[in-house]
Amino acid sequence: MPHGKAPWTRTRTDARKPVTIVLFHSAYGLRPAVYAAADRLREAGHEVRVPDLYDGRTAETVEDGLAIRDEIGRDELLRRAVLAAAPYSERGLVYAGFSFGGSVAQNLALGDERARGLLLLHGTSDMTDDAATGIPVQLHVAEPDPFETEDWLNAWYLRMRKAGADVEIHRYHGAGHLYTDPGLPDYDAQAAKRTWAVALDFLRDL
Template identity: 70%
Template sequence: MNIMLFHSVYGLRPAVHAAAERLRAAGHQVRVPDLFEGQTVESVEEGRELKDKIGQEELLRRAILAAAPHSDEGLVYAGFSLGGSIAQNLALGDEKARGLLLMHGTSDIADGASVDELPVQLHVADPDPFEPHDWLSAWYLQMQRAGADVEIYRYPGAGHLYTDPDLPDYDEESAERTWRIALGFLETLQRDQ
């Protein structure tokens, strides 16, 4: 599969490159655009400040510019936290999208958003301070109404960015389970291609 993988609010750090390598080792072509243009941060608070300084519209513009040359190939959009939010926005706006893989993050869904049975998989901590239960329930229903085929996997006791080995949230058991399920999801998408 051709995957467009977006980084979290921490920026394009080694953990994102490691994730891309894991996906490549499974036979996928992966691109990892740097939406922060070389800047990385050490905390969520610093990341939010940087995100706000750049602006949501500019981040989406950068993401669209990165994806546009490859969208005719039928991309799987993927992302971590903030990157998941961005991936979701792009996937819902790309009629050729093959799938959406979200780790730790979702986004509002535009009124009138519509997809044709887009396969979506979300992996999220349980509880997650940035993705509360009420939000996820509403998000799930809205994605279903939009026409997506959604699976949600929750990881009790894990921290928000539990797949990042460089952060205190890291939970090896939950991370490995996430990767096992996510790679199966991508394998199914490739088989159904």
């Protein structure tokens, strides 16, 4: 079973209403695994939007993906993400993302007072000390993860709690960084299966 879950939990309600999710791709770009994840979420009854922050470009290696990310630039990528989410923000969005996409999702969620939740798969982002939010947050991450080190995650968790977020962390020992993508060497079928089971339950509770 995943371990490292925070000791405090959200109160489960009987309401099971679908949510609108904006799902951001990783540094690899809009790979088939992202579309498959969106379909999985739609099958659970949710509306899902999948922005393409790279304008159709994808990468075969993480190095190439990071090069595309850096070429476009952080400010431009965030601008594209905000524009993609804006038409749906009045509904109260759930922001979600893979790795780099998780950092994008976190930035948007913390800046959106209507946000309903934040689902992070393999990635987080830094945050300011004055950040404030009351949203539920769920993170799924490999253990160990070279991009999400133990010290970083501890600091991230404490900052999220200080901001007022209700945080769960689920760790998967021995999995690769992007372990939910069947097309990458990081893929771990069992960890991915457990991740989606827990994530779908999280979304049902929002």
